[in-house]
Amino acid sequence: MLVHNLRPGGMARFGLGYDDVAAVNPGVVYCSISGFGPDATLPGYDLLVQALSGLMSLTGSPDGPPYRAGVAVVDVMTGLHGATGILAALHHRDVTGEGQHVETNLLSAALSSLVNQTSAYVAGGVVPQRMGNEHLSLYPYEPMATGDGELIVAVGNDRQFRRLAGALGVPELADDPRFASMAARNANRRELRPLLLARLAEKPAQEWFRILTDADIPCGPINDVRQGIELAAGLGLDPVVSTGGVPTVRNPLTLSATPVRHDLAPPALDEHGAEIRAWLRRN
Structure with a gap:
C-alpha cells in the first residue's frame, strides 16, 4: 500500500506514479490525495478549500464575516475518505488479488461533507447562508442564554419540545399552534425564542443543565478543550x-x-x- 499527497504528477517525476508502481507490483493499493483532483495542479490547503468549497460562507454570524472552522476539518475529512477507499480496495484485493488506484481530493471531500447544505443547492437550487449557531431545519437547536451563561439546547423532535416546555414551566407552548410542530417552530422561531429565553434567564446554566437533563432533553454547556x-x-x-x-x-x-x-x-x-x-x- 502506498499513500501520497503530492500534487498530480509529482510522484511520476520520481518514477513512482501509479502506473510505474503497478507495473512492478500489480497488487498495490495506491492512494493519491490532492487538492482539486488529478487534472488540477493547484496547491491545496485546508483554509483555501474551506473558502472555495463554500464551507466558510456558512460559518459565522449572519451579519458578520465568514470564519474558518477551528481545526483543519477538510484535511481530516479527506483523510477519512481516503482511509475508507483504501479499506475497500484492500477488501477487493483480498477477494481478487487485484490492486487499484484510490483517489480523493480536498474539494470533493469538502463538498461531500457539507451534506444537507450542498444538497440544498444541488437538489433544490437553494444557496445556504450563514445562520450563526442556529440550525437550518431544527428549532430550538442552538446556544441559549441562561441566568449566568449559555447552554446548548438541542430539540430534535416534537416530543422533546413538549418535555422542554414542561421543564421550563410553560407547558402551554407545546400546544400553541405556532410551536406545536417542528415546521411551525421553524417558521415562528423569532416569536418562540424570547419566550424560551425569558424562562431560561431565571436560573443559572448548571441548574438548567441538571433540570433539562433529568427531563431527557439534549443540552449541555459549551466546554473548552480541557x-x-x-x-x-x-x-x-x-x-x-x-x-x-x-x-x-x-x-x-x-x-x-x-x-x-x-x-x-x-x-x-x-x-x-x-x-x-x-x-x-x-x-
Whole structure:
C-alpha cells in the first residue's frame, strides 16, 4: 500500500506514479490525495478549500464575516475518505488479488461533507447562508442564554419540545399552534425564542443543565478543550493514551476482536528515514 499527497504528477517525476508502481507490483493499493483532483495542479490547503468549497460562507454570524472552522476539518475529512477507499480496495484485493488506484481530493471531500447544505443547492437550487449557531431545519437547536451563561439546547423532535416546555414551566407552548410542530417552530422561531429565553434567564446554566437533563432533553454547556477531555474521562472513555511515553488522544474506535493498539509515538522528523530508504533500495 502506498499513500501520497503530492500534487498530480509529482510522484511520476520520481518514477513512482501509479502506473510505474503497478507495473512492478500489480497488487498495490495506491492512494493519491490532492487538492482539486488529478487534472488540477493547484496547491491545496485546508483554509483555501474551506473558502472555495463554500464551507466558510456558512460559518459565522449572519451579519458578520465568514470564519474558518477551528481545526483543519477538510484535511481530516479527506483523510477519512481516503482511509475508507483504501479499506475497500484492500477488501477487493483480498477477494481478487487485484490492486487499484484510490483517489480523493480536498474539494470533493469538502463538498461531500457539507451534506444537507450542498444538497440544498444541488437538489433544490437553494444557496445556504450563514445562520450563526442556529440550525437550518431544527428549532430550538442552538446556544441559549441562561441566568449566568449559555447552554446548548438541542430539540430534535416534537416530543422533546413538549418535555422542554414542561421543564421550563410553560407547558402551554407545546400546544400553541405556532410551536406545536417542528415546521411551525421553524417558521415562528423569532416569536418562540424570547419566550424560551425569558424562562431560561431565571436560573443559572448548571441548574438548567441538571433540570433539562433529568427531563431527557439534549443540552449541555459549551466546554473548552480541557473540559471536553475531562468530560470524556468522567464518562469512562479514557480519552488519553500514552504511546512510547508521549500522551496523545486515543483512537475513537473500539473493536471487540482486534482492539486498537497504540504502539508507537508520532515519529520525529526523519526518525525512520534511513529504514525507509533502505527498504526502498531492497525493493
